[in-house]
Structure formats: C-alpha cells, structure tokens
Amino acid sequence: MTDQTDRFKHTTIDDRETYISLFDNYEGNKQEVFKQILDIRKFEIELYWKRTSFFWTIIGAIIAGYFLAFSKLDSSISSLKILFSLANLGLVFSIGWYFVNRGSKYWQVNWEKHLDTIEDDIIGPLYKTTINRKYYGTTKQFFKLVSPFPFSVSKINQVLNLVLIGFWLLMIADFTRTNLSFDLSKWRNYCSFFTLTGFGAILSIVSLFSFTQTEINHIFKRDKQSKETKINFEKRGLK
Numbered sequence: 254m255t256d257q258t259d260r261f262k263h264t265t266i267d268d269r270e271t272y273i274s275l276f277d278n279y280e281g282n283k284q285e286v287f288k289q290i291l292d293i294r295k296f297e298i299e300l301y302w303k304r305t306s307f308f309w310t311i312i313g314a315i316i317a318g319y320f321l322a323f324s325k326l327d328s329s330i331s332s333l334k335i336l337f338s339l340a341n342l343g344l345v346f347s348i349g350w351y352f353v354n355r356g357s358k359y360w361q362v363n364w365e366k367h368l369d370t371i372e373d374d375i376i377g378p379l380y381k382t383t384i385n386r387k388y389y390g391t392t393k394q395f396f397k398l399v400s401p402f403p404f405s406v407s408k409i410n411q412v413l414n415l416v417l418i419g420f421w422l423l424m425i426a427d428f429t430r431t432n433l434s435f436d437l438s439k440w441r442n443y444c445s446f447f448t449l450t451g452f453g454a455i456l457s458i459v460s461l462f463s464f465t466q467t468e469i470n471h472i473f474k475r476d477k478q479s480k481e482t483k484i485n486f487e488k489r490g491l492k
Contacts, residue, residue, distance in 0.1 A: 264488040265486075265487050266486040266487065266488065267485060267486075269370055272370050272371070273370075273371065275488065283371065283374055284375055287368075287371055287372065287375045287376075290364055290367045290368050290371065291368065293364050294364040294365060294367075294368060297357065297360050297361045298361060300357065301354075301357040301358075301407070304350075304353050304354075304357060305350075305354070305410060308346065308349075308350035308353065311346055312343060312346050312350065312417065315339055315342055315343040315346065316343065319336065319339040319340060319343060322335045322339060333428075333432055336428060337425075337428055340421055340424045340425045340428060341421075341425065341454035343421045344418065344421035344422065345454050347414060347418045347421055350414055350417075351414040351418065354407065354411050354414060355411065357407075358407050365380075366486070367486075368380055369381055384401075386403055389401055389402065389403060390402065390403050
C-alpha cells in the first residue's frame with residue numbers, strides 16, 4: 254500500500270537511475286516511452302513556429318499601420334491618438350511574443366532533456382552526438398559565409414524580439430518628447446487619453462510578466478548549463 258501511495262507523491266529526480274525507474278511499473282516498454290517523447294518534442298517545435306508566425310503577422314500589421322498613420326500625420330488630436338495607440342499596442346504584443354518564445358523554449362528543452370536521459374537504452378546516444386563544434390564553431394568557420402555554423406535559431410528569434418521592443422520604446426519616447434507636455438500639478442493630465450493608454454500598456458506588460466509564469470519556474474536562479482545533460486526533473490503529486 255505504501256508503494257502505491259508513493260507513486261502519487263511529488264518527487265524530485267536528480268539522477269538517471271531514478272528517472273528510468275519511474276517507468277518500470279507501467280504497461281508498455283521504454284520504446285513506447287521514447288516514441289511518445291519524440292512525438293511531443295516534435296509537437297512543441299511545430300507549436301513554436303506556429304506561434305512565431307502568429308505574432309509576426311500581428312506585429313507586422315501593427316508596424317504597417319503605424320507607418321501608414323505616420324505618413325498621414327497631421328496636427329489633429331485624432332491622428333496623434335492613433336499613432337500613440339499603435340506604438341503601445343506594438344510594444345505590448347512584442348513583449349508578449351518575447352515571453353511566448355521563452356515559454357516555448359522552456360517546454361522544448363524539457364522534452365529534449367527527457368530524450369537525452371532515456372535514449373541511451375533505446376537507440377544509443379543519437380541525439381546527444383553532434384558534429385564537432387570545435388571545428389564548425391571557430392572564428393574561421395564563421396567567416397566562411399556559406400558554411401554551417403552553430404547558431405541558435407530560437408535565440409535569433411528572441412534577439413529580434415528584443416530589437417522590436419527597443420524600437421517601440423524608442424517610438425513612444427520620441428512621440429512623448431515631441432508631442433506631449435505633462436504638468437504634474439494638474440489632475441486632468443492624469444486622466445488624459447495618452448496617460449491612460451500608456452498606463453494600460455505598462456499594466457499589460459506587468460501582467461504578462463507576473464501572471465504567465467508556470468508554477469515550477471525559478472526566475473532568479475542562474476543555472477549555467479554544461480555540455481552534458483543535467484538531470485533535474487520533478488514528478489507532480491496527485492491528491
């Protein structure tokens with residue numbers, strides 16, 4: 254009875270033997286577990302690029318709308334409101350996309366660690382065996398412009414994300430400096446369209462950061478990754 258109860262307790266797994274033993278008492282075999290891991294990993298990668306396409310489409314439309322509004326900019330308050338709203342909307346979606354990118358990468362790495370841990374017993378170290386980075390990752394190889402180089406596609410996506418965030422911040426700062434004056438002594442300035450729009454954007458960004466993290470995140474933990482797969486899982490409990 255104790256063994257049955259232990260199956261449903263929260264467990265921290267920090268070695269390969271404990272990880273493998275999790276699947277010993279279940280129907281099927283390690284081959285089936287391995288197949289499921291492969292399928293879920295492929296599914297996560299597909300979702301990553303679908304989400305990327307979704308956000309690129311929306312942000313691209315916002316950028317197009319922003320420059321269209323900018324090209325027709327006049328001194329009317331309506332024109333300024335449209336421009337400021339689009340800039341804030343672009344900032345919120347860009348930051349949201351940045352968090353989605355990092356969340357997608359988290360779950361992709363999760364299944365890659367599962368794969369690295371169990372593959373030796375099924376097909377050998379296939380996914381852990383890669384071409385030599387000491388050769389393909391050299392400075393000399395980098396300047397061979399048509400040669401392979403170990404860039405991280407997901408990190409490139411995140412850097413482009415950060416460039417977009419910087420772009421929107423710059424547009425908002427320039428718009429504020431050029432078109433807005435704010436007198437702290439006048440209460441009505443706190444209730445203006447531009448103030449409320451800016452506050453709404455800030456609140457949206459804070460909400461994205463605060464309420465979208467999973468329960469198992471360690472936001473302030475600096476865990477330097479080594480070349481070997483570090484086994485660090487936990488099994489959720491069941492009441």
